[in-house]
Amino acid sequence: MSDVNLQGIVKRFGDVQAVAGVDLHISSGEFLVVLGPSGCGKTTLMRTIAGLEKPEEGQINIGARDVTALPPRKRGIAMVFQSYALYPHMSVAGNIGFPLKAQRRCPDRTEREQRVYQAAQMVSIEHLLDRRPRQLSGGERQRVAIARAIVSQPEVLLLDEPLSNLDAKLRAYARDELKGFQRKLGITTVFVTHDQIEAMGLGDRIVVMRDGLVQQVGPPQAIYDRPQNTFVATFLGSPGMNLQLVSERVQRGFRPEHLLPLEELPPGAAHEPFSWRVTRVENLGSDRLLYGHIADYRGEMQLTVSRLPSNVTIDIPLDTVCEFGVAHDQLHFFDVASGERLAEGVAA
Amino acid sequence: MNAIMSRWIDDSRLMGIVFLAPATLYIVLLVGLPFVTALLFSVSTATVGDASFNYVGLRNFANVWQTPAFRDALVNTFSFTVIAQICTIILANILAQLLTTPLPQRRSGRIGMWIARMLLILPWATPLSLSVVGWLWMFDSKYSPIDYIFRELALLGPGTVWGPANNLIWLGKPLLAKASIIFVHVWRMTPLATVILMAGLSSIPTDLLDQAEVDGSRYFRTLFQVKLPLIMPIMLISLLFGFIFTFGDLTVVYILTRGGPITHTLTLPMYSFLVGIDGGNLAQGAAVSLFIFPVLLLVAVVLLRTASRAEVR
Structure with a gap:
């Protein structure tokens, strides 16, 4: 060897x-x-x-x-x-x-x-x-x-x-x-x-x-x-990471399984809130995939996916505004131009 | 009117007959009838002057079998065909290997390969009778360019190895005449065989050759243990094609030697022509040509079976 x-x-x-x-x-x-x-x-x-x-x-x-x-x-x-x-x-x-x-x-x-x-x-x-x-x-x-x-x-x-x-x-x-x-x-x-x-x-x-x-x-x-850039972030995972522009220079990413209804987030964890309308639900047996749109900093709607494990049985009504959130430590930040990961703190 | 037409067109039985008719007619008129005629002639006493039918049984075959010329023709036909096919397949393999070798990606290389491939196919593309006339001149007893080259190389002429004569007289000596005939057959069949083998070689998946390389196999092992076994069915087809062409060929012998000297290059088609057409004895000529039939039939059966099996793989 x-x-x-x-x-x-x-x-x-x-x-x-x-x-x-x-x-x-x-x-x-x-x-x-x-x-x-x-x-x-x-x-x-x-x-x-x-x-x-x-x-x-x-x-x-x-x-x-x-x-x-x-x-x-x-x-x-x-x-x-x-x-x-x-x-x-x-x-x-x-x-x-x-x-x-x-x-x-x-x-x-x-x-x-x-x-x-x-x-x-x-x-x-x-x-x-x-x-x-x-x-x-x-x-x-x-x-x-x-x-x-x-x-x-x-x-x-x-x-x-x-x-x-x-x-x-x-x-x-x-x-x-x-x-x-x-x-x-x-x-x-x-x-x-x-x-x-x-x-x-x-x-x-x-x-x-x-x-x-x-x-x-x-x-x-x-x-x-900890994907090093947006390519790795979106290539790995199924579906890949959600990406969202938060300013001209920075985009924010989070994995579908981390976009959860507020009540499913770890209690007391600092989180980023998202209000969105789910327009489609795919039931895959072990998971539920929720599709909807969330606005970026310019107000443009971007397709976003959430993945709920089957033990999260909460009812998600279609076309109704739901309160979701992502724990702060599950957010990733990338440079818009290069796609490279930004060191923690730089984005904030 | 239209309704009747469309009824006919929808009738697959009728349309089947209509579409098959030209091919059937062609086979019956141009292959079937002459074959039956030959069968009938061979058991009759027909001559060019008198085509009336007198049944004589197998007497023609027995007579022909006892003719020394016929025995020579039989032996020659087989030996020419077999030797020519062996030479052809070896040459074609070497050429096909060379012509499928990947070249450095340079423009000159690609153009060179293209020219080489075009030159290769020329002997096959030229009308046989014309190219054999060309060879007749090459083998000329006095002005042969081959002899000229040998003389220039000091191999031929007074005081040399093959001297003292100034000419080899290719078509005048039994062994040289036989070799000349075989050579022209090889020259003629090699292009087709090469192209067939090239097609076979390029159909081998590159993965397989890469695998052989990774497995540690070198050139000759890959050639003999991977490439050749894989193109064996296609090689057999090329071989049988060549066999049929050479076995039933009249042109080469007719133009070069007409069977001579004496009967040293006589083949079955040539002998059949000499007896039946030149000699006017249709019955015996037919009998001679019918000796070719079982051999070609056998080869054709093997050929078709191989082809269908090669398809399955």
Whole structure:
């Protein structure tokens, strides 16, 4: 197991900067999630770590080695693609054994078969070794891809949206399994996704990317609780943070779950009051989403969302002015021009 | 009037017949009838001068089978076809690999690739009879440019390895004549095979090739264990296409050697033409050509089955 260090990585395609200068340190054994919307450069960043793309600038270290100029096979990495990229003409055993043969690290046939079996056992597919990929379900294919990735005992495991081809129910299960499995192996893992739930649930730390740049790095809860800018604030959370202009230079943000009826606020907490009309209610079972408009400092109405957990049973009449509030410590302030978070107190 | 028209147009049975009729007519008149005629001729005594039908059973086939020229033609047809296909598929694979290799994103590279691809397809786009006439000159016994190059390289002529003659006489010596015929077939079939293989190669998902690279596979392992197995069905189709074209081809042999020297480059289509048309013995000519039929039938069946299976994958 090794750590990974990226310094000033820049990758261009023609005139487009897919990765525009990324510094990142991934600790040994860490599960790092790279999160961002499509086109933000997260996959390119991962392919650069893998060695499938050569960066124009910057340096990549895996452990103590500078691997910037090395081909993928000399980097000690393994990768699982979104499509799983199983070789359709090989059996499951052939697929899992392919890296061992290709890297010539395991010339002994019996030992190779044994390692293939062990890898298959690790993801509970040892009964499928003779099958062809097309005879497998989506979940089984994903496991084959993972077995193939771990069979050569890589130092770093790269996962490119490996769960996005699974149906929703299976995904939650696969998430749990993947995490448990990564803990067991203790392998340094980089996981790319555009799904914030996956990111929040899996990552030891999350890297939020946009337009080829890192927006924020940190543990999931810290990023959620203290977003560094308005992009992170609105990208994370479902729905994202409400934003509201409070002056020409400052906007205020608060999460939907913090906009609550006054009587639901912690007793005695200092709060900002909001009077608004709820125009639509979505009942999601576990939550209620309330939609309405709140005026900003210029008097312009802005769509605002409140999320009430199901244990808040208070009746919300439509199109009637209701008294809501947000606790002061749940308010976030951002610079309007840059979108950057303002230090506490600056806004006030 | 309109009501009747629309009733006809809505009648899918009637419309089906109407739409299928041209193709059916074409197949019956231009393929079916000649085939039946050939079958009838082959069991008769028909000649160019007397097409009256006298049934003689399989006598023509037996007679033809015992002719040494026929045996030569049979062996040649198979060996030319098989050797030409092997050479073609190897060459086409190399070319397809080269022509699908990504180039640095430079304008000159893209233009160069475009020119290379266009040049490649030319032998296939030229009418066969014309290009074979061109090759006839290339293989000329006196003025062959190939011989000229060999002479300039001091390989041919008095006092050289292949001397002392000044010419190799390509089409006059059995082995060279055979090689020339095979060469022209390879030259002719390689473009199509290359294009088919290029299509196959570019249909391989890039993820799969990236995966092979990440898995640590180098060029030749990726080529032989990933790329080639994946394009195998399409390669087989290209191979069978080439087989059918070469096996039933008359043009190349007819223009270059007419089967000579003696019968060294005689093929079944050529022999059938010589016996049936030049020699006027329609019955025997038909019998010779019918020997081609089962082979082509078999190949066509394999071809169609492969094609349908390749589609499923």
